[in-house]
Amino acid sequence: MNKILTNKEQKDFIYSILEPNLKFKKEDGSEDKHAISRFQKENNLEVTSKLDEATFKKLMDQVNGFEDYIIKKDDKLFDLMKRKKSLCHKTLTANPKLNPFLLNEGQSIAIPYNKNVVPTHLNYTYDILEMNLKSLSKRYPFIKVDSIGKSVDNRALYRVRLGKGKKRVSFNGSHHGNEWITSLFLMVWLENFLNVYSYKGYIKGYSTAKIWNRVTLDIIPMVNPDGVELVTNGLKNIIRNRNRLYRWNNYQTNFSNWKANINGVDLNRNYDANFNGYKKVEKEMNIFGPSPALYSGDFPGCEPESKAMIETTLENKYDLMMAYHTQGEEIFYTPITPSNNDSNYQMALELSEISGYQLAVPDVSQAYAGYKDWFVTQFKKPGFTIEAGKGTNPIPIQQLPIIYEQNEAMLLKALYM
Ligand SMILES: [Zn+2]
Numbered sequence: 001m002n003k004i005l006t007n008k009e010q011k012d013f014i015y016s017i018l019e020p021n022l023k024f025k026k027e028d029g030s031e032d033k034h035a036i037s038r039f040q041k042e043n044n045l046e047v048t049s050k051l052d053e054a055t056f057k058k059l060m061d062q063v064n065g066f067e068d069y070i071i072k073k074d075d076k077l078f079d080l081m082k083r084k085k086s087l088c089h090k091t092l093t094a095n096p097k098l099n100p101f102l103l104n105e106g107q108s109i110a111i112p113y114n115k116n117v118v119p120t121h122l123n124y125t126y127d128i129l130e131m132n133l134k135s136l137s138k139r140y141p142f143i144k145v146d147s148i149g150k151s152v153d154n155r156a157l158y159r160v161r162l163g164k165g166k167k168r169v170s171f172n173g174s175h176h177g178n179e180w181i182t183s184l185f186l187m188v189w190l191e192n193f194l195n196v197y198s199y200k201g202y203i204k205g206y207s208t209a210k211i212w213n214r215v216t217l218d219i220i221p222m223v224n225p226d227g228v229e230l231v232t233n234g235l236k237n238i239i240r241n242r243n244r245l246y247r248w249n250n251y252q253t254n255f256s257n258w259k260a261n262i263n264g265v266d267l268n269r270n271y272d273a274n275f276n277g278y279k280k281v282e283k284e285m286n287i288f289g290p291s292p293a294l295y296s297g298d299f300p301g302c303e304p305e306s307k308a309m310i311e312t313t314l315e316n317k318y319d320l321m322m323a324y325h326t327q328g329e330e331i332f333y334t335p336i337t338p339s340n341n342d343s344n345y346q347m348a349l350e351l352s353e354i355s356g357y358q359l360a361v362p363d364v365s366q367a368y369a370g371y372k373d374w375f376v377t378q379f380k381k382p383g384f385t386i387e388a389g390k391g392t393n394p395i396p397i398q399q400l401p402i403i404y405e406q407n408e409a410m411l412l413k414a415l416y417m
Contacts, residue, residue: 011051017063017119017128024051065117065135066094071107084111093198094139112139118191120400124184125232126155126225132187133158140194148220149308152262153240155225157308160190162197165214168316169415172220172309173324175268175371176259176293177227178394182324185388185403186221189411206412215415218316224305226262230255231394238262248290256394257292261305264290265297268325271310271374272300278368296369309371313378321375321383322414326395328387329406330360334376344382347417351384355410386410 015025022039026032033049040047043058051059061067067084077100081088090112092098098109117135119128137145147156173182197208211217222228226238234253235242241262248264249255260266269278278296287295301307313321333348352359362373362385375383388403389395395403 013127014056014059014063016122018059020121022059062113063117063131064138065115066110066112066138069109069111071103071105071109073105075103075105077103080111085113086111087114089199090114090139094141096141110138116191116195118184118187120184120188121397123232123394123397124180124187124228126222126229129158129183129187129222129225130156132191133160136160136191136194140198143194148312149304151224151226151305152303153226153229153238155229157223157225157305158221159312160219160221161216162190162194162219163212163215163217165212165216167215167320167415168318169215169217169320169322170220170313170316170318171217171322171324171411172223172371174222174224174228175323176266176325176393177224177229177231177261178256178258179324179326180222180228180232181326181395181397181400181403182388183221183228184397184400185407186219186324188400188404189408190219190221192408203412204409206409206416211412211415217415218312218318220309220312223309224261224267227258227260227267230258230262244290249292255292259293259393260291260295261303263297263303264292264295265303265306266291266294267303267306267309268323268371269294269296269369270300270303270306271369271371273369273373273377275300275369281368300369300374306371310374313375317379318375319381320414320417321372321381322411323370323372323375323383323385325385325387326393327389327391328360329356329390330358330387331355332360332362332372332385332387334362334373334383336376336380336382344376347382347414348384350417351410351414354413355386355406357386357406357410 024032024035037047037049040055045054045058077088088100094110094112118132133145137143144161146159148159149157171186173186174180193208196203197212200209229237234255245262282296285294297303301310331348331352333344336342336344348359372383372385388407389399
């Protein structure tokens with residue numbers, strides 16, 4: 001007899017990810033036994049109408065978007081794919097050494113399901129990001145996932161590397177906690193790119209294979225995972241600075257205005273670009289210490305997250321950098337030379353045209369100590385802050401489709417330039 005799963009938090013987590021398709025929960029919040037038994041039947045599980053361990057494992061496979069499978073005697077790839085709701089192409093992508101005509105009994109393979117794994121219907125958390133990265137590296141083993149460091153609260157600062165070209169590019173998101181939708185956007189973009197690249201296809205006229213050969217792209221989807229955690233889940237999973245965070249947040253448990261890391265330092269004010277100039281502006285804004293936003297910290301790069309960004313940027317010497325923020329539907333650029341006619345400006349114009357986002361030179365309170373400001377000053381290479389979406393942060397998930405539409409081709413174009 002299968003053990004019944006009782007951990008409510010775990011259940012809710014899985015339901016929240018799969019719910020739009022599964023409908024295991026009735027309107028009153030109780031479990032729909034019929035839906036569960038239907039799922040069990042469909043997946044050749046013992047029908048218990050309860051969320052038991054075997055069912056839970058199957059659900060986790062659904063969340064992960066693949067299952068591990070050991071090849072049995074007389075298995076044929078095509079029949080297996082049909083049974084597992086996968087495609088030969090997807091399985092061969094995930095298992096590049098697999099010979100489709102000669103399956104070896106006892107061989108362990110990953111079978112990806114014919115669906116995307118990055119969920120687009122709920123607030124994007126660090127835990128989901130971590131799961132998605134594991135799934136994507138199983139489904140698309142030609143990417144490399146590692147981390148450039150750890151956050152204050154010991155979360156990984158993940159980096160995904162793709163492509164094998166000379167041109168070095170960095171895309172990054174969520175310097176600010178309440179801008180988690182930028183992490184989600186980058187992950188949706190990444191998954192779509194990988195899927196299309198797996199058959200060397202085109203997206204909006206751009207050849208993914210050409211991009212792959214010309215560019216080495218680093219995506220750092222969540223520069224500030226602790227900040228995102230605070231905004232999406234409150235204090236419950238935060239270990240360090242809990243009491244102080246509560247105080248810095250004006251004794252509110254809702255952290256939706258939180259931009260900083262969990263030392264109360266605004267990471268996008270913690271770079272060595274007119275840092276001392278910003279210190280004066282900061283005081284004029286009555287900010288004298290750790291805050292939900294705009295406090296720049298003791299010195300440039302004093303936080304582990306910004307320090308890791310500085311180190312990895314110096315090491316990789318990117319030719320192009322795009323930092324994602326919300327909101328405003330604008331592209332901020334810093335002129336490389338005082339004239340408004342350098343390559344940075346020309347490129348900004350083209351990106352503005354393709355996205356429909358307005359071009360903007362930052363005003364005084366925005367021009368200091370940001371990652372993009374530092375990047376452009378340091379390397380004299382094009383670097384942009386993209387302010388995606390419109391409204392009040394955190395931008396609601398409902399804006400994801402429009403953000404995707406406005407930004408998808410812009411990133412492809414930037415890689416092509
Ligand atoms: Zn921001």
